[in-house]
Amino acid sequence: MMQHSRWHLGRRRRALLATGATVAAASLILAGCASSSAAPSAGGLGTAEDPVEITLLSNDAYASQWQDQLVPEFQKEFPNIKVTIDGVPYNDQLAKNMLELSGTRPAYDVVMADDNWIPQMASTGGLVDLQGEVDQWTFEDYDWDDFYSAPLAAGEWDGVQYGVPARSNMLMMLYNKSHFDAAGLDYPDENTTWDEFMQMMPALVQDLDGDGATDAWGVGTYFVRDSLTPTIWQTIMDSNGGAILNEDGEPELGKKAVEALKIHASLLDFAPPGAKSWQFTEPLEGFRQGKIATMFNWGSVYRGSAVDPTTTTLTADQVGITTLPHGTETPGAHRGVWSLALNKKSENLEAAWTFVQWMTSKKGEAWQVENLGVFPARVSTLEADAPTDWLEPVYYALDVAWRAVEDGEMWRPRLVESDAVQQILADYTGEVIPGNMPADEAVNKMTKEITDLVG
Structure with a gap:
């Protein structure tokens, strides 16, 4: 056990x-x-x-x-x-x-x-x-x-x-241990908070080969207007006790959603140039090429990122896996x-x-x-x-994540109009991340449109 x-x-x-x-x-x-x-x-x-x-x-x-x-x-x-x-x-x-x-x-x-x-x-x-x-x-x-x-x-x-x-x-965090070693930082785990994680980020933007140019960055994940991009800030919000919908199926977006959107957008400061157009493939390729210290992505990519030499430059000894950072209530994870x-x-x-x-x-x-x-x-x-052997850390991380997902109810909205709701979230996320709209305005607009949709 x-x-x-x-x-x-x-x-x-x-x-x-x-x-x-x-x-x-x-x-x-x-x-x-x-x-x-x-x-x-x-x-x-x-x-x-x-x-x-x-x-x-x-x-x-x-x-x-x-x-x-x-x-x-x-x-x-x-x-x-x-x-x-x-x-x-x-x-x-x-x-x-x-x-x-x-x-x-x-x-x-x-x-x-x-x-x-x-x-x-x-x-x-x-x-x-x-x-x-x-x-x-x-x-x-x-x-x-x-x-x-x-x-x-x-x-x-x-x-x-x-x-x-x-x-x-499961939406999870993969991390390159060698980047943390070079920066003199402890590896993240399920107890690492969002504040602690963000404090690590500046040190993880590094010049690893010593030629005077930055060649390693702190984080890679979804940033582009896409239906899965909101799952990042949804996870941050859920780990802090927030929710898209309340028990009656009504929009419950508010201050926690605004703060989560801001954190999601701020990750761009520590991502490679051009990352605002990233969705699934780009952070995955960057991580597998050893250019990114942490990646928020679907955890099943672990095998292809740490074990399979035909798809990655990394090894299982270099790659760690854990939940997204801990909010005020639970570690961050999102069911998929x-x-x-x-x-x-x-x-x-x-x-x-x-x-x-x-x-x-x-x-x-x-x-x-x-x-x-x-x-x-x-x-x-x-x-x-x-x-x-390579599955042992995966098993541990996934067991933690399933329990966190259950406790924080970390999944996309569950109703007949779910897909349309997720698209509304994606549309406004796509405005906030590149700086076209402030987070509080976006949350207000999301709330109105979802309310009109579900009645």
Whole structure:
């Protein structure tokens, strides 16, 4: 069992998460813990002479990897289920999901939802209740209660579990130890505060090769107008006890949002020239090339940034991973979970649910962690010994982050209009960071537009 950090949890409400856990427990009891061996006839899972074919609509970042590596592993156990995974660019995926779920002739049995999409997708009536409608095909050892409640909650809406976490992620901080060593600074951890972090920044803008020119900078992250850019200041705000929406789903932006936006914008002072146009790729490349001391990005990039020599100049000995700095309430983190859900119009629900279960089961998750570098969503995975040395600090940091995310409710807004809300946040973030609008004015405008949107 891994050690736990020093900060204290248990501050905020857990109503949404508790709802998901309660539904999960009740469903297992009502289902009588149906096992895979007790599922209906083999016809539902195909035969050698007549295999079942299922299709999955995935984000294109994962489609090829899943098709080439994960599907063959799945077919070792279920050789008569043929799986085709189609990838689509992120910016097109929600629209395609919505068309698929609201249409009459389904092309896909399984759809993939980003963290804040499930409410909107569920509003079509096209998703399956995974704890009610497919109980007879649920594996006895699937163990819903083994999921951390925060990632499981990403697939829940209005008391119904529509999705399960298939590709969990977390906004985290990667840091280059050699930059901190050169500056004579201690490495950051989950207890490093925002004040302490910002005090480190000037010393981390350095001339490492001694030629008189700056060649290393303090931080890299999202700065451009993009739907994921607000997750940076949202994390700062949430760690200080703020929120986008209150318990009634009404905008709750205020002073904490203003201060968080200011901190986000001030990071540009310690970022490389031209960083105001950065989103996902640019800080990642800068960090992997050894030019940036700290990077706020999605934690699953750790393997490609610290372990894989084909994508990074760094090594696991050089790269640390932890949460974003600690606010007044919790360490900073932000949930980014891709959930898999079933298309209610599918004619192959048993086979589709079998694939989704296998992929997100204890066994399937453990295989993905070891072979694909996926972040686990199950307690049993993180409490087990890491299968490789480089995963040990990742496991520790992720366990801290999942608990912080749960306690601080650190995720994008959860409502049918979630995607539109996030775009409003992105629009005004894109005005504040380059200095086109003061933070307080931007927060006032965000509040008005979100209020008009959600009524």
